[in-house]
Amino acid sequence: MDAVDQLRVEEPLAPSTLSALEERARARPEEFGRAALIVCESLVRIYQSEGIEVQALQGLDLLVEAGEMVAVVGASGSGKSTLLSVLSGLDVPTAGRVRVGPWDLMAMNARDRVRYRRTMVGFVWQQTARNLVPYLTAAENVALPMALAGRPRKQRAADAAGLLDVLGVGYCAGRRPAQMSGGEQQRVAIATALANAPQVLLADEPTGELDTATSADVLEALRAVNRDLGTTVVVVTHDPGVSEHVQRTVAIRDGRTSSEVLRRTATRDDGTEHVVAEEFAVLDRAGRVQLPREYRETLDLVGRVRLALEQSHVEVHPDRSAEEGDR
Numbered sequence: 036m037d038a039v040d041q042l043r044v045e046e047p048l049a050p051s052t053l054s055a056l057e058e059r060a061r062a063r064p065e066e067f068g069r070a071a072l073i074v075c076e077s078l079v080r081i082y083q084s085e086g087i088e089v090q091a092l093q094g095l096d097l098l099v100e101a102g103e104m105v106a107v108v109g110a111s112g113s114g115k116s117t118l119l120s121v122l123s124g125l126d127v128p129t130a131g132r133v134r135v136g137p138w139d140l141m142a143m144n145a146r147d148r149v150r151y152r153r154t155m156v157g158f159v160w161q162q163t164a165r166n167l168v169p170y171l172t173a174a175e176n177v178a179l180p181m182a183l184a185g186r187p188r189k190q191r192a193a194d195a196a197g198l199l200d201v202l203g204v205g206y207c208a209g210r211r212p213a214q215m216s217g218g219e220q221q222r223v224a225i226a227t228a229l230a231n232a233p234q235v236l237l238a239d240e241p242t243g244e245l246d247t248a249t250s251a252d253v254l255e256a257l258r259a260v261n262r263d264l265g266t267t268v269v270v271v272t273h274d275p276g277v278s279e280h281v282q283r284t285v286a287i288r289d290g291r292t293s294s295e296v297l298r299r300t301a302t303r304d305d306g307t308e309h310v311v312a313e314e315f316a317v318l319d320r321a322g323r324v325q326l327p328r329e330y331r332e333t334l335d336l337v338g339r340v341r342l343a344l345e346q347s348h349v350e351v352h353p354d355r356s357a358e359e360g361d362r
């Protein structure tokens with residue numbers, strides 16, 4: 036009898052332990068982000084271009100709750116647009132899991148994809164020309180997706196007028212895109228994206244072609260949509276100033292979520308309120324965290340670091356063992 040068999044004979048599992056183990060084996064592990072509206076888990080998107088492989092998303096995790104407004108920021112090439120293309124149903128990731136509401140975006144066929152894009156999500160792109168049909172008026176642009184969804188003509192006109200009013204551009208109803216300013220066009224584009232009352236509004240650099248003041252107006256319009264209509268909004272931008280307009284800003288670095296800024300209202304001792312913005316690093320599903328480059332450079336953290344578990348925090352120390360060995 037070898038050691039393992041001896042152990043089995045001498046220490047049989049108590050029935051209670053056995054049933055607990057069986058129960059644990061039967062229970063499915065809790066699904067990541069079960070309660071979230073948008074779930075991206077370990078998303079990978081690899082592009083092949085002229086024989087070269089580009090990893091646009093490298094294991095990105097992101098959860099967005101229903102009713103949230105989230106800004107996604109990051110340097111050029113960090114993977115923001117790729118993420119939005121995936122969420123809009125235009126692109127399929129190479130690996131990982133992505134769910135929006137009841138829709139599993141990895142498993143949709145072409146028909147599902149059309150239905151998903153028509154009913155679940157609305158989009159606003161940076162180029163105003165991509166958002167609106169140039170020879171239709173603002174009201175006709177907003178009514179167009181309603182017609183595609185089969186809404187009766189009379190109702191379309193009333194609903195389009197209502198949406199333009201919500202976005203503060205009711206006065207543009209009879210104008211074509213060329214007769215409106217960039218900011219007005221983007222507000223009409225938001226109204227058009229909301230035509231079929233999607234649960235999620237996706238906006239890719241919606242202020243990219245606008246000046247600072249107009250950009251702020253358009254971001255405020257998105258915030259109003261989120262607050263008043265309850266639409267979940269994900270807005271991608273490389274303008275870090277966007278975090279002043281949203282409660283949650285997620286930064287993407289090298290195809291992964293790296294940090295988040297959360298804004299909340301706090302009350303001072305004298306009772307007055309002020310906004311506090313706190314930056315957090317993001318711990319991914321595998322427990323990885325990206326240390327900001329400034330921290331790494333200041334302490335010369337390269338290759339290996341020492342971790343120390345303290346009662347309330349974890350310390351990261353440079354590895355000085357090589358230098359100590361020299362002494």
Ligand SMILES: Nc1ncnc2c1ncn2[C@@H]1O[C@H](COP(=O)(O)OP(=O)(O)OP(=O)(O)O)[C@@H](O)[C@H]1O
Nearest residue numbers: 082084089091110111112113114115116117118273
């Ligand atoms: N269709 C494609 N074919 C090949 N490579 C691509 C394709 N689309 C994106 N990439 C590459 O994937 C990476 C991420 O691109 P993406 O457009 O998602 O970044 P981004 O953060 O939106 O950048 P920007 O702010 O400049 O729009 C980049 O290196 C880009 O060159």
